[in-house]
Amino acid sequence: MDIKVFLAVIFAAFLHALWNSMVKSHKDKHVAVTAIVLGHVPASLVIIFLVPMPAIESLPYIIASAFIHQGYQWFLLTAYRHGDYTRVYPIARGTGPVVVTIVLLLFFGVKLSIYELLGIIIISIGILSISTQDRHSLFPWIARKNARAISFALLTGLFIGGYSIVDGYGARASFSPLSFMGWSFLVNALIFPILLKVMDKPDVVKRVFSEAKLLFWFGGTISYIVYAIVVWGFTQAPIPLVSALRETSVIIALLIGTIFLKERFTILKTLSIFIIFLGVILLKFF
Numbered sequence: 545m546d547i548k549v550f551l552a553v554i555f556a557a558f559l560h561a562l563w564n565s566m567v568k569s570h571k572d573k574h575v576a577v578t579a580i581v582l583g584h585v586p587a588s589l590v591i592i593f594l595v596p597m598p599a600i601e602s603l604p605y606i607i608a609s610a611f612i613h614q615g616y617q618w619f620l621l622t623a624y625r626h627g628d629y630t631r632v633y634p635i636a637r638g639t640g641p642v643v644v645t646i647v648l649l650l651f652f653g654v655k656l657s658i659y660e661l662l663g664i665i666i667i668s669i670g671i672l673s674i675s676t677q678d679r680h681s682l683f684p685w686i687a688r689k690n691a692r693a694i695s696f697a698l699l700t701g702l703f704i705g706g707y708s709i710v711d712g713y714g715a716r717a718s719f720s721p722l723s724f725m726g727w728s729f730l731v732n733a734l735i736f737p738i739l740l741k742v743m744d745k746p747d748v749v750k751r752v753f754s755e756a757k758l759l760f761w762f763g764g765t766i767s768y769i770v771y772a773i774v775v776w777g778f779t780q781a782p783i784p785l786v787s788a789l790r791e792t793s794v795i796i797a798l799l800i801g802t803i804f805l806k807e808r809f810t811i812l813k814t815l816s817i818f819i820i821f822l823g824v825i826l827l828k829f830f
Contacts (some may be wrong), residue, residue, distance in 0.1 A: 545781045545782075545785055545789075545827060545828060546780065546781065548780075549777050549780045549781045549786070550789070550827075550828055552773050552776070552777060553773065553774065553777045553786055553789045553790055554789065554792065555773065556769075556770045556771075556773035556774050556777075556790055556793075557789070557790050557791070557792045557793035557795075557796065558793065558796050559766050559769060559770045560767075560770045560790065560793035560796075561793040561794070561795075561796035561797040561800055562766060562796075562800070563580065563759075563762075563763040563766045563767045563770070564633070564793065564797055565797060565800045565801065565804070566758070566759055566762075566763050567580065567629075567759070567763070568629050568630075568633075568797075568801070570756060570759065572751075572755070573621065573624040573629070574621055574624075574740075574743075574745050574748050575748055575751050575752055575755050575756050576756060576759055576763075577617060577620065577621060578736070578740065578748045578749060578752050578756075579752045579756035579759035579760040579763060579764065580759060580760075580763050580764050580767050581617065581732065581733055581736045581764075582733055582736070582749070582752060582760060582764065583759065583760040583761060583763055583764010583765065583767065583768075584729040584730075584732070584733055584764050584767065584768050585729075585730060585733045585764075586761075586764070586765070587726075587729075587764070587765055587768040587769075588725075588726040588727070588729045588730040588733070588768070589726075589730070591722050591723065591725070591726035592723060592726040592727060592730065595720055595722050595723045595726070596720055596723060597720075597723060598718035598719070598720050598723040598724045598727060599717060599718050599719050599720075601717045601718075602714050602715075602717040602718035602719075602724055605710055605711070605713060605714025605717060605718070605724070605728075606714060606718075606724060606727050606728045606731060607731065608710050608714075609707055609710045609711050609714060609728040609731075609732070610728055610731035610732040610735055611735070612703055612706045612707040612710055613703075613707055613728075613732045614732070614735055614736065614739050615703045615706070616700060616703035616704060616706075616707060617736065617739065618739055618743065619696050619697075619699045619700040619703060620632075620636060620696075620700045621743065622696045623636065623693055623696035623697045623699075623700055626692045626693035626696060627690060627692075627693025627694070627696075627697070630674075630675070631675050631690065631693060631694075631697075632675075632693055632694075632696070632697045632700075633697075634671050634672060634673075634674040634675040634794060635672060635675045635694060635697035635698060635700075635701065636697045636698075636700035636701045636704060637671055637701070637704065637791045637793075637794060638668045638669075638670075638671030638672035638674075638675075638701070638791065639668070639672075639697075639698055639700075639701020639702065639704070639705070640701045640704030640705045640708060640787060640791065641664050641667065641668050641705075641784065641787045641788035641791055642664070642665070642668050642701075642705070643701060643702055643704070643705025643706070644705045644708050644709055644783060644784050644787040644788075645661070645664050645784040645787075645788075647705065647709060648709065648782075648783060648784055649784075652709075654782060654783070654784065656782065656784060656785075657830070659826045659827075659830035660782075660784075660785060660826070660827060660830075662823075662826050663785075663788065663823045663824070663825075663826030663827035663830075664784055664785070664787075664788040664823070664827070665823075666819060666820075666822055666823035666826065667788045667789075667791060667792065667819075667820050667823030667824065667827075668788065668791075668823075669819060669823075670816050670817070670818075670819030670820035670822075670823060671791055671794050671816075671820065673812070673815070673816045673819060674794060674798070674813070674816045675697075676812075705787075708778075708783060708787045709783065711724075711725070711728065711775055711778060712775075712778035712779075712783035712786075713783075714728070715775045715776070715778050715779050716778070716779050721772070721775045721776045721778070721779050722772060722775075722776075724775065725768075725771060725772055725775050729768065729771075737749050774786060774790050777790075785827055788823070788827065789824065789827060792820055792824055794816075794820070795817050795820055795821075798813055798816075798817065
């Protein structure tokens with residue numbers, strides 16, 4: 545992977561952790577996630593007026609991306625109803641790169657070196673290991689009470705993999721990654737209130753502007769910048785590598801949680817970080 549792309553995606557991972565820490569600290573995850581989704585609209589409107597229209601060949605990808613994001617958002621919010629953020633989110637994010645890698649290797653003919661493949665697997669293992677850090681059980685996902693939350697988190701990971709693949713190929717087909725993403729996020733934001741109504745949460749949109757203004761303006765903008773970098777990265781490097789590298793944001797999220805949210809920094813967390821770093825080294829230097 546080119547050093548420019550590598551550093552850009554690492555920077556995106558840092559910003560990703562920043563807005564995710566804001567979501568994590570908000571008392572209502574439905575309001576927080578909605579603020580982020582709707583917060584993409586101002587940036588999307590600016591971008592689509594500043595850059596050329598995406599190529600017509602990318603239109604199916606734009607529509608598919610918006611609908612796959614609905615599935616991602618629905619399963620993520622459903623997972624949050626059954627489990628806590630620190631358990632659900634790492635499983636979802638750790639599953640995504642695995643899905644991307646398997647699908648692209650088997651069905652799209654993408655070629656990866658043994659070191660790149662190992663790097664992706666190790667990063668995913670490191671991320672997934674964060675969800676096991678419970679003082680009562682090293683493997684909490686086998687506990688019956690957590691089965692539903694874990695199931696929805698895994699399904700969320702499938703949709704993360706799905707939109708990563710669609711957005712990667714859609715951005716390439718569009719010849720304008722920024723324009724592709726602007727239209728995709730705009731369509732996603734227009735559909736999302738319908739999803740909230742289906743989920744019996746019709747009041748959430750109104751609550752965003754009374755309970756989560758900072759998330760809407762700052763979090764939404766930061767989230768937009770993050771994914772703009774990632775989608776650009778998809779056009780510059782193999783999608784599985786970018787997909788895995790962006791998830792290193794969990795390292796920064798752990799540090800933010802320790803420093804600002806006063807979470808305990810355990811030996812197991814240190815081990816998870818070491819595992820993820822090992823995967824990153826394999827991606828970049830071998």
